[in-house]
Amino acid sequence: MEVVLDRDAxxxxxxxxxxxxxxxxxxxxxxxxxxxxxxxxxxxxxxxxEVGARVSIPATTSGKGAITxxxxxxxxxxxxxxxxxxxxxxxxxxxxxxxxxxxxxxLVGLGPEDFPPVVPAAPPAWLTVEAKTLREMLAQTGxxxxxxxxxxxLNGVLFVFQPxxxxxxxxxxxxxxxxxxxxxxGLSGVTGIVPRKAVSEIAxxxxxxxxxxxxxxxxxxxxxxxxxxxxxxxxxxxxPNWEAVVPKNHPGRLAISRGSLSSALRRVAVMADERxxxxxxxxxxAKLTLSAASADLGEAExxxxxxxxxxxxxxxxxxxxVLEALAPMEKDEVVFEFKDGLSPGLFKxxxxxxxxxxxxxxxx
Amino acid sequence: xPPARAIAHVDMDAFYASVEQRDRPELRGRPVIVGGAPGxxxxxxxxxxxxxxxxxxxxxxxxxxARLCPHAAFLPxxxxxxxxxxxxxxxxxGRFSPLxxxxxxxxxxxxxxxxxxxxxxxxxxxxxxxAAIRTETALTASAGLAPNKFLAKVASxxxxxxxxxxxAPGTEAAFLAxxxxxxxxxxxxxxGQSLRDMGVTTVGRLQALPRDTxxxxxxxxxxxxxxxxxxxxxxxxVPSTAPKSIGAxxxxxxxRRDTRHxxxxxxxxxxxxxxxxxxxxxxxxxxxxxxxxxxxxxxxxAVSGEPTQDGLEIFRRARDLFDRETLHLAxxxxxxxASGLGPEDAGQLPLxxxGAVKRDRVARAVDRLTDRFGEGAVRPASxxxxxxxxx
Numbered sequence: 001m002e003v004v005l006d007r008d009a010x011x012x013x014x015x016x017x018x019x020x021x022x023x024x025x026x027x028x029x030x031x032x033x034x035x036x037x038x039x040x041x042x043x044x045x046x047x048x049x050e051v052g053a054r055v056s057i058p059a060t061t062s063g064k065g066a067i068t069x070x071x072x073x074x075x076x077x078x079x080x081x082x083x084x085x086x087x088x089x090x091x092x093x094x095x096x097x098x099x100x101x102x103x104x105x106x107l108v109g110l111g112p113e114d115f116p117p118v119v120p121a122a123p124p125a126w127l128t129v130e131a132k133t134l135r136e137m138l139a140q141t142g143x144x145x146x147x148x149x150x151x152x153x154l155n156g157v158l159f160v161f162q163p164x165x166x167x168x169x170x171x172x173x174x175x176x177x178x179x180x181x182x183x184x185x186g187l188s189g190v191t192g193i194v195p196r197k198a199v200s201e202i203a204x205x206x207x208x209x210x211x212x213x214x215x216x217x218x219x220x221x222x223x224x225x226x227x228x229x230x231x232x233x234x235x236x237x238x239x240p241n242w243e244a245v246v247p248k249n250h251p252g253r254l255a256i257s258r259g260s261l262s263s264a265l266r267r268v269a270v271m272a273d274e275r276x277x278x279x280x281x282x283x284x285x286a287k288l289t290l291s292a293a294s295a296d297l298g299e300a301e302x303x304x305x306x307x308x309x310x311x312x313x314x315x316x317x318x319x320x321x322v323l324e325a326l327a328p329m330e331k332d333e334v335v336f337e338f339k340d341g342l343s344p345g346l347f348k349x350x351x352x353x354x355x356x357x358x359x360x361x362x363x364x
Numbered sequence: 365x366p367p368a369r370a371i372a373h374v375d376m377d378a379f380y381a382s383v384e385q386r387d388r389p390e391l392r393g394r395p396v397i398v399g400g401a402p403g404x405x406x407x408x409x410x411x412x413x414x415x416x417x418x419x420x421x422x423x424x425x426x427x428x429x430a431r432l433c434p435h436a437a438f439l440p441x442x443x444x445x446x447x448x449x450x451x452x453x454x455x456x457x458g459r460f461s462p463l464x465x466x467x468x469x470x471x472x473x474x475x476x477x478x479x480x481x482x483x484x485x486x487x488x489x490x491x492x493x494x495a496a497i498r499t500e501t502a503l504t505a506s507a508g509l510a511p512n513k514f515l516a517k518v519a520s521x522x523x524x525x526x527x528x529x530x531x532a533p534g535t536e537a538a539f540l541a542x543x544x545x546x547x548x549x550x551x552x553x554x555x556g557q558s559l560r561d562m563g564v565t566t567v568g569r570l571q572a573l574p575r576d577t578x579x580x581x582x583x584x585x586x587x588x589x590x591x592x593x594x595x596x597x598x599x600x601x602v603p604s605t606a607p608k609s610i611g612a613x614x615x616x617x618x619x620r621r622d623t624r625h626x627x628x629x630x631x632x633x634x635x636x637x638x639x640x641x642x643x644x645x646x647x648x649x650x651x652x653x654x655x656x657x658x659x660x661x662x663x664x665x666a667v668s669g670e671p672t673q674d675g676l677e678i679f680r681r682a683r684d685l686f687d688r689e690t691l692h693l694a695x696x697x698x699x700x701x702a703s704g705l706g707p708e709d710a711g712q713l714p715l716x717x718x719g720a721v722k723r724d725r726v727a728r729a730v731d732r733l734t735d736r737f738g739e740g741a742v743r744p745a746s747x748x749x750x751x752x753x754x755x
Contacts, residue, residue: 174714174715360714362713
């Protein structure tokens, strides 16, 4: 096969899929990307057996053909090449010659036969969602995904398709984030836990304008956009009953500027030892006091004037959790709902943005 | 040159037996052997001084002790009780120095260097420690005071019970010279015999040997031996070292195989481990199950997860491990231990297990009751119907 394509398009395509290749593989061929010539396009595919992606880029091809090449080396080379026409040509013995401007490479490849197929299931129905919306929702949940490998059901984002609504939920057992958006059609009652790696890859490749289509089948999550498809094996396991932990009728409510709460938190949290010491939020009429103390470091305190007339209450939180909960909000007003120092606090946007984050306090 | 150190080694006399005699006046003046029933399979954990003339020693099988001293009172080991008394004693030691290194439940090193301005000369401080232990716990301790840990330990053993032996700085070598070489740390049966074969029976004879001779004969250990023979020991007193694991296990009186009973035992072990974790402000990531079968074959199975100090959670993990095993034989020993220990992160409360916060609060309340009224004062209802508690 011989393929002629634009170096810039090739690089962009490689960057969309090659992150999926793990630094260490169980099979040697998983270190490679699959290059396939197919009429007016070239397909680039990468997989780690859990997550796979394929991108198609415009190319002039002569004859069908396929080869696999080490993903990292190929990316390194193409990155250094000048913006020009680039020619790939298979040689005898499973090698590929790559020519661009004055540079010539011969790359040792592996035959395509052993490359694990990345076959997107043919789902019964697709959900169409704006790329921008999906990216926001992932930003509002991805941070709360658990890294504890022993709680594998929490190692991903739960996608829940509802009629006219898409919900994403993530939790690490200390906090839980929910993003909800209205969507055109919606699919009823379909759910799946999408692994963390796929979530971060999706967020990386999503543009801002186009629509994307997503679907969940029995064991696969599929995302497709023009010239691109990604599949991810769903995490098997029972996602916790998240609705039960989202507080419904907390008596306490505080509305406050997100910007001033965030910056005060950042200043005070400097003196909190994250794993061991909370940042304390003490509410009294018209006043919110943030404080942190650590035996080794010292103390910090900051008071904010707020509109509050309820009972006095003090709740300790991991400062990072609160900051991460506030970060993906769009508008400046944040609403904090609470009950007492042992009950989960609820952070949401003043204007309903379809985003809520529940954080369990620390003992104080 | 820095001032000589003043290290005390405080060692309780026949600790378990003395605690029992203290709590049960009818046992005073009688031989008391702690370790289990005379027909049982245990070993002697402690023998009162009244039992020692009969040849009863620690670590000897109970059955043998029963033959040597059949009229003794045989009592089971009540570790909870000894641990409580131990905590009191360590607290007394802590009043005299912040540097207290417990060696076991009934002995500890106390670094009294530089405390003269507070408690007078160290020998007086040690006498005051002994007096405080006697008045506050009604128990006696023997103590050694010396410039280092090794000598202090040797000294505390010389005049048991209720002894106090002081090794003054500068007299180390002379103090050790008449003692048999087995008094030196690291001199066991094999090395003791090697030394005796060389004609070295006392520490004094050992002092006479050139260092090089010992190094040639015993390698690096020979150099240590030479230092010890002259009473040189630089090791500091290290306040209680953090444990690597916390466990509880039971050898059953008879081998068991009914799952209900074994589950109940797991639960009770899990609760005890959890309590110890809370007590030490630790959480464990790894829970290990230990099973020994009737034929003494032993397996361990472990699982790691979110660090916990919750008895129910530890039980669930241990039970899952247990349920995966097939019991081809009856179970002789069942144990649960917790490792991968880290600080309880001053309480990030769990979100997804709504019962956990309540359980934690209950557990801490129970811990306080147990501290006052003893193990078993409050326990999970699932353990209430155990009419045949082993342990």
